[in-house]
Amino acid sequence: MRIQSCFRAALAASLLTLHPYTVALAAAQATPLDRPAQISRLAVHGALLDVAEVGGRLVAVGERGHVLLSDDDGRNWTQAEVPVSVTLTAVHFADRQTGWSVGHGGVVLQTVDGGDRWARQTDGRALGGALLEALRAARAAGDTALADKLQRFIDEGPDKPLLDVLFLDGKRGFAVGAYGLVLATDDGGKRWRVACELLDSDEDRHIYAIRKLGNALYLAGEQGLLYRSTDGGNRFARLESPVEGSWFGLIGASDELLLFGLRGALWHSDDGGGHWQRLPVDTKYSFAAGLVLAGQGFLLADDGGGLWQFAGGGTPHRLENGARFPLTGLTLAADGGVVASGFAGTLRFATSGR
Amino acid sequence: MAVSTQEFESIARLEQFDHRSGNAVERLLFNHRGLIVLLCALVTAALAFSALRVQLNASFLKTIPNQHPYVLNFLKYENEVKGLGNAVRIVVEAAPDGDIFTPDYVGILKAVNDEVYLLPGVDRAFMKSLWMPAVRWIGVTDEGYEGGPVMPEDYDGSAASIAAFRDNVLRSGEIGQLVAPDFRSSIIYVPLVEQAGQRLDYGALSDRLEDIRTRYEARGVHLRITGFAKVMGDLIAGLYAILAFFAFALVVTALILYVFTRCLRSTLLVIATTMIGIVWLIGFLPLLGFELNPYSILVPFLIFAIGVSHGAQKMNGIMQDIGRGTHKLIAARYTFRRLFVAGATALLADVVGFAVLTIIDIPVIRELALIASLGVGILIFTNLALLPILLSYTGVSPRAAERSLREERATDTAAARKHGLWRFLDLFTRRGPAAWAIGVALVLGVGGFLVSKEVKIGDLDAGAPELRADSRYNIDNDFLVRNYQAGSDVFVVFGRTEQGHCADYDKLLQVDALEWSLRQSNVVEGTSSFAGLVRRASAGMNEGSLKWYDLVANQHLINGSAARAPRELFNATCDLLSIYAYLKDHKADSLDEVVRVVEDFVAANPSAGIRFELAAGNAGIEAATNQVVKSANVRMLLGVYVAVTLLCVIAFRSWRAVLCAVLPLVLTSILVEALMVGLGIGIKVSTLPVIALGVGIGVDYALYVLSVTQAWLRSGATLSEAYYRSLVFTGRVVIFTGCTLAIGVGAWAFSPIKFQADMGILLTFMFLWNMLGALILIPALATFLLPAARRDAPSGLAARSEAEPAPAEQPARPAPVPATAVRI
Numbered sequence A: 001m002r003i004q005s006c007f008r009a010a011l012a013a014s015l016l017t018l019h020p021y022t023v024a025l026a027a028a029q030a031t032p033l034d035r036p037a038q039i040s041r042l043a044v045h046g047a048l049l050d051v052a053e054v055g056g057r058l059v060a061v062g063e064r065g066h067v068l069l070s071d072d073d074g075r076n077w078t079q080a081e082v083p084v085s086v087t088l089t090a091v092h093f094a095d096r097q098t099g100w101s102v103g104h105g106g107v108v109l110q111t112v113d114g115g116d117r118w119a120r121q122t123d124g125r126a127l128g129g130a131l132l133e134a135l136r137a138a139r140a141a142g143d144t145a146l147a148d149k150l151q152r153f154i155d156e157g158p159d160k161p162l163l164d165v166l167f168l169d170g171k172r173g174f175a176v177g178a179y180g181l182v183l184a185t186d187d188g189g190k191r192w193r194v195a196c197e198l199l200d201s202d203e204d205r206h207i208y209a210i211r212k213l214g215n216a217l218y219l220a221g222e223q224g225l226l227y228r229s230t231d232g233g234n235r236f237a238r239l240e241s242p243v244e245g246s247w248f249g250l251i252g253a254s255d256e257l258l259l260f261g262l263r264g265a266l267w268h269s270d271d272g273g274g275h276w277q278r279l280p281v282d283t284k285y286s287f288a289a290g291l292v293l294a295g296q297g298f299l300l301a302d303d304g305g306g307l308w309q310f311a312g313g314g315t316p317h318r319l320e321n322g323a324r325f326p327l328t329g330l331t332l333a334a335d336g337g338v339v340a341s342g343f344a345g346t347l348r349f350a351t352s353g354r
Numbered sequence B: 001m002a003v004s005t006q007e008f009e010s011i012a013r014l015e016q017f018d019h020r021s022g023n024a025v026e027r028l029l030f031n032h033r034g035l036i037v038l039l040c041a042l043v044t045a046a047l048a049f050s051a052l053r054v055q056l057n058a059s060f061l062k063t064i065p066n067q068h069p070y071v072l073n074f075l076k077y078e079n080e081v082k083g084l085g086n087a088v089r090i091v092v093e094a095a096p097d098g099d100i101f102t103p104d105y106v107g108i109l110k111a112v113n114d115e116v117y118l119l120p121g122v123d124r125a126f127m128k129s130l131w132m133p134a135v136r137w138i139g140v141t142d143e144g145y146e147g148g149p150v151m152p153e154d155y156d157g158s159a160a161s162i163a164a165f166r167d168n169v170l171r172s173g174e175i176g177q178l179v180a181p182d183f184r185s186s187i188i189y190v191p192l193v194e195q196a197g198q199r200l201d202y203g204a205l206s207d208r209l210e211d212i213r214t215r216y217e218a219r220g221v222h223l224r225i226t227g228f229a230k231v232m233g234d235l236i237a238g239l240y241a242i243l244a245f246f247a248f249a250l251v252v253t254a255l256i257l258y259v260f261t262r263c264l265r266s267t268l269l270v271i272a273t274t275m276i277g278i279v280w281l282i283g284f285l286p287l288l289g290f291e292l293n294p295y296s297i298l299v300p301f302l303i304f305a306i307g308v309s310h311g312a313q314k315m316n317g318i319m320q321d322i323g324r325g326t327h328k329l330i331a332a333r334y335t336f337r338r339l340f341v342a343g344a345t346a347l348l349a350d351v352v353g354f355a356v357l358t359i360i361d362i363p364v365i366r367e368l369a370l371i372a373s374l375g376v377g378i379l380i381f382t383n384l385a386l387l388p389i390l391l392s393y394t395g396v397s398p399r400a401a402e403r404s405l406r407e408e409r410a411t412d413t414a415a416a417r418k419h420g421l422w423r424f425l426d427l428f429t430r431r432g433p434a435a436w437a438i439g440v441a442l443v444l445g446v447g448g449f450l451v452s453k454e455v456k457i458g459d460l461d462a463g464a465p466e467l468r469a470d471s472r473y474n475i476d477n478d479f480l481v482r483n484y485q486a487g488s489d490v491f492v493v494f495g496r497t498e499q500g501h502c503a504d505y506d507k508l509l510q511v512d513a514l515e516w517s518l519r520q521s522n523v524v525e526g527t528s529s530f531a532g533l534v535r536r537a538s539a540g541m542n543e544g545s546l547k548w549y550d551l552v553a554n555q556h557l558i559n560g561s562a563a564r565a566p567r568e569l570f571n572a573t574c575d576l577l578s579i580y581a582y583l584k585d586h587k588a589d590s591l592d593e594v595v596r597v598v599e600d601f602v603a604a605n606p607s608a609g610i611r612f613e614l615a616a617g618n619a620g621i622e623a624a625t626n627q628v629v630k631s632a633n634v635r636m637l638l639g640v641y642v643a644v645t646l647l648c649v650i651a652f653r654s655w656r657a658v659l660c661a662v663l664p665l666v667l668t669s670i671l672v673e674a675l676m677v678g679l680g681i682g683i684k685v686s687t688l689p690v691i692a693l694g695v696g697i698g699v700d701y702a703l704y705v706l707s708v709t710q711a712w713l714r715s716g717a718t719l720s721e722a723y724y725r726s727l728v729f730t731g732r733v734v735i736f737t738g739c740t741l742a743i744g745v746g747a748w749a750f751s752p753i754k755f756q757a758d759m760g761i762l763l764t765f766m767f768l769w770n771m772l773g774a775l776i777l778i779p780a781l782a783t784f785l786l787p788a789a790r791r792d793a794p795s796g797l798a799a800r801s802e803a804e805p806a807p808a809e810q811p812a813r814p815a816p817v818p819a820t821a822v823r824i
Helices: A003-009 A128-140 A144-156 B024-030 B033-051 B069-077 B103-117 B159-170 B202-217 B228-261 B264-288 B296-323 B328-359 B363-394 B398-412 B420-429 B431-452 B472-483 B505-520 B530-540 B555-562 B588-604 B617-652 B655-679 B688-714 B719-750 B754-785 B796-802
Strands: A048-054 A057-062 A067-070 A088-093 A099-103 A108-111 A119-122 A162-167 A173-177 A182-185 A207-213 A216-221 A225-229 A247-253 A256-261 A266-269 A287-293 A297-302 A307-310 A327-332 A338-342 A345-349 B002-004 B087-093 B136-141 B144-149 B185-191 B222-227 B489-497 B524-528 B576-583 B610-616 B821-823
Touching (some): A099 A173, A128 A144, A297 A327, B024 B328, B033 B264, B033 B363, B069 B610, B087 B103, B185 B222, B202 B222, B228 B296, B228 B472, B228 B719, B264 B296, B264 B363, B296 B328, B328 B688, B420 B754, B431 B655, B489 B588, B524 B530
Parallel strands (some): A048 A088
Antiparallel strands (some): A057 A067, A099 A108, A108 A119, A162 A173, A207 A216, A216 A225, A297 A307, B489 B610
16 A cells, blocks of 8 residues: 555645644644654664764664764764754765764754764754745746645645765765655755755655765665766756666666665666666565675665675575664675664674675 | 459359359350250351352452552553453463474464463453464565465465465564564463453363363473463462361361360360361351452461460360369350450450451452451351350360369469479569560661561562462463563553544654653563554555654554554554553562653653553552552551550550550561561562561460469569469460461461462461560560559559459469459
8 A cells, every 4th residue: 555645635634734844743842853862772772774884983873863883893882962863764974074864854964073963954844944945946947746746845744754865075965855855955964955856846756765876876766766867966867767666775886786675676787777687586575775895796685684695697695694673774894894784773794705 | 454363163063053154145055055056067067068169269350459540540441452451371382393483383373272262251352373363464565565464364384375474474573572583482362351240260261271281282382371360370279289288287286286285075176166167267258259369268277276276275274174173064164254255355356457457458458358357256156155065065084184283283382393484484574684685676676677678569579479489380481571572561551642632643752752761761671552553654654664664743644554553552432542561570679660760751741632641561550559558568557556556455454564565566567577578578469468467466465464464463463473373374375376376377388379488487477476575575574664563553452453353362372373264
């Protein structure tokens, strides 16, 4: 069942339409966007949704505004102070000090000290102005499809999660999210604008990943959503998706791409997404994260806790050292080990051949 | 109370006796003694027949405080949100070399599941196992969100269907709940219904479960069964072992009684009348609608011990009269005349101890108190009236009678011939040893008090503390706790909203925050609630992408989850949410901690639109029980001491004497709590009554010893003389009583049921320590508190003015005391 159709049909009657950007909340009640993350011994065993390595440090983000830091390659973790307690879905660093994390409620957080402290750059409520601005621009341009989409965002309130974040340098970055939401900034996030016009006007599918591979930018998402930009993100064009299933991510280097997603879908391209070949994998689980291993092909993690290795040409094979919980993110630690984030904490292991 | 030295005429020939003498009750009983015996025989036969119908059972609702706000909430919401109180968990563990993904295991699981499903009392709609269609998996496909029963509908034992079953289990969310993370066992969760009018027979249920266990264990699997019903079943099974202890107590008591009297006839008679009293008691239970439960099963022991000690007194009097040559019928009547009021008053003092227990709002304790009161009431007839009547037929053995008289005469002669024990106890009437005794008691009292402050309320051990740590039940429970997140200790918090608003985002936000607060606690191993389900379902409805794992501020998404939510998370009218906290144990501290977390949360988060109410689940109910027990402990001790003090005031009419009687009891009460700290026993439903019983029965000793002492003091004797008089007359009875009671309950220490063992140890301690207190501390305190007695009562005449008329001898020369009567 797709939730969106019924979601939209019932929208007119929704309480949420009473006032733009006001969820039906008791006035006095703090929402997870206002409540700082609680420092908890449970954070290291909780749901983590992404992990990144920067300057020898590992940074993992997850539920309830948890940000975990490890300075010993994933063996021990400490929790950072974060001003929100919504689920954080992705983390990305532009350099050793500067990084961003995005999450539910449209929140964008920034750190300028390598992850120790995080400050809010914007959230779904603060984006109201940006949305109105984008709406005016769309109307001025006569793009009714885009205007309708932006109007819906305004009507529905700040419930749209951001699902991934990418910075090309310290200034220029993108955050992507549910229902085709795209945010962009040119000043390191001081000011975020709504940049849905970069995609097709009526794009309303979830965007799960934004990646820069080689010189191109790629978007991958729900129901075969696939875009590519070859001009540094000024304009994204649809790529032909080999199937209509949802994509949760893609990895690669220059023109060799690996696209992965729902229920074991794994496709390979040698020409930057022009043509795709299916790689058969015997699993019902969905691939959630991937990692390029220098000289050893690719590593993939699925939401059944399984780990798969695929060296160019062969078929992917399942590694023994999986997790008992769904995996969500992969990164290479400074010591060469691989660290995965997952539904019940992190997992540290060495890849075979090392 | 007054003690008289009234003497009755020794009449050897019945014809010389005036049958119209004595009071109306005595004439009624003894002038129609044939009829009375016949009536008693008929009543005994009828009640024995009735006694056969007595049920051994236990009721969950009876062990909990029914007026406590938590329990009221639980009872109010019980029908709306099922399975919160009383459930059995059956863990089916695969053969040592296999896991749950084998056709053998799945087949056996189905067979066990189907048998359990049909057991009486099972709330079938809420039963859960891998074979129940209500247990579902959630998954994602290219088309979106899908789900189905964990057990494939077309399961046929083939490798393909086993593989499908395995996949479903992995994505069911039941790992740690119904399925062990090592995939070597799974749970059949069996909620039980216990409603008025259709009582659950826990004994029979447990037998059926044991039968299932035996048959399927023969097929290679292991079955582990936990839950209140199983505890009660095991307790009921353990009750049969209790019968062996009863037999032991009976034999040992009879032996002691024989040594005390040296008369087989009267020994048997005392045992027989006491047993008649117990038959009557048990016979009355079905007529009054009572059942015996694991708590009240101990009452017959107490009644037996109390009955025998009072019977022994009767016999003592009759023997002395017969020894003096009085006809047996007349001796019986004399004894009745002298001791009926005294004995009845002493038994009423016991009743006070029991009656105070009824202020505790826990039905099993009330029942125990009522049954015990009834039992003591019956003893007033059987042991104070029927026993003398029967003795009037049988008499006593002449040699025993002579011996009794000889002993009594011997004690009348020179102090130089005092028995060694009496000489030792006499030391405490001197200031030096008395001061020492009081000093030691003070040190013990203060030390004991400091230790007793550590006494805990509630259960101190994990598992079922009713049973021993190495019992099968507790081994099974330990397995469950180690292998499953959702162990057997569940604490439920209710969230009350307006009708239809249980799924509102802002309400769920608060539920989610409370759930997270609970999970911060070290005693909480896991939680579940509708808010938690929405978090997961949000991912489930977005193709399983965990990036959606949050309580999304999107009412439509939440409503979509509500449609698939299990029934235990909120009720049909959508105004009640249940938040479950799975605790690592149900120790009192753990429960306090959980209650504190919830109360702190409610205080810190003034709720808008949702009201959090405590509590249900076995742990929630136990938290309520602990609170009731804690407040009841103070009130009960106050009540029992007020009652005992009043009784002593009436009996002694001297505040100094009251202090002498009550202070040793206070020391015992303090020390028993210290002992509980030392033995790791908490104050709980099973041990609370013990403290009251100990005081209620303990005051008997003080009454016996002090009343005689006080009377002799008032008639001008020195304390040493007076105390010696009291020792040779009532002191021996006190020692006998202390030993009989201690043996009667001491045998419980070997019970397979832990709380009975605890009760036995505590009661034995209290009976023996009260005995020592009465024999050592009373004279020691009297040395300092009652020295002025001589001035209060300068002559024996003054003493006697309060006592029975007809003085018999000069108190200044109190040597010959042919028959001393105690009147309380």
